[in-house]
Amino acid sequence: MSHVTQILNAVDQGDPKATEQLLLLVYVDLDSAAISVAQPPDDLIVLDEALAKLAQKHPDKAALVKLRYFAVLTIDQSAHILGMSASTADRHWTYARAWLYRQVAGDAEL
Numbered sequence: 001m002s003h004v005t006q007i008l009n010a011v012d013q014g015d016p017k018a019t020e021q022l023l024l025l026v027y028v029d030l031d032s033a034a035i036s037v038a039q040p041p042d043d044l045i046v047l048d049e050a051l052a053k054l055a056q057k058h059p060d061k062a063a064l065v066k067l068r069y070f071a072v073l074t075i076d077q078s079a080h081i082l083g084m085s086a087s088t089a090d091r092h093w094t095y096a097r098a099w100l101y102r103q104v105a106g107d108a109e110l
Contacts, residue, residue, distance in 0.1 A: 004071075011081055019081050023063075026071045043104070050103035054096060061096040064089060 004025065010018035055062035060082065067078040079089035 008077065022071065022081060023066075026066055046104050047100065050100050053103060054099060058092075058096070058099075060084070061092045061099070064092050065096050065100070068093060 004022070007018050007022045007025070011022065051062060051065060054065070063082060064078055067073045067081060068075070071078075073081070075089050075093060076086050078093075079086045082089065084092070
C-alpha cells in the first residue's frame with residue numbers, strides 16, 4: 001500500500017491530521033515539479049499566477065483545484081478531504097475552472 005493510499009484511508013476514517021499530510025504531499029510534489037522544470041513555459045507561469053490569485057479570493061476553490069489537478073483526486077475524494085458535499089465541490093470545480101480560464105485568456109474581470 002502506497003503512502004498516499006494510507007493517507008487517503010486515514011482521511012476516510014476521519015483522521016484530521018491525514019488531510020494536512022495529504023496537502024503537504026501535494027505541496028512537496030509541486031515543489032519537486034517546479035525544481036525539475038528549468039524554464040517553465042509562459043502559459044504555466046500564467047496559470048500559476050492565476051491559481052495564486054484564486055487562492056487569495058477563494059482559498060477553498062483553489063485548494064480543490066490543487067487536489068483535483070495535482071493530487072489527481074476525484075470530486076468525491078476532494079470534497080471529503082475539504083469537508084464539503086460533492087455537489088458543492090462540483091460547483092466550486094466548475095467555477096474555478098471557468099475563473100482560471102478567464103484569467104489565463106486575459107479576461108480578468110471576475
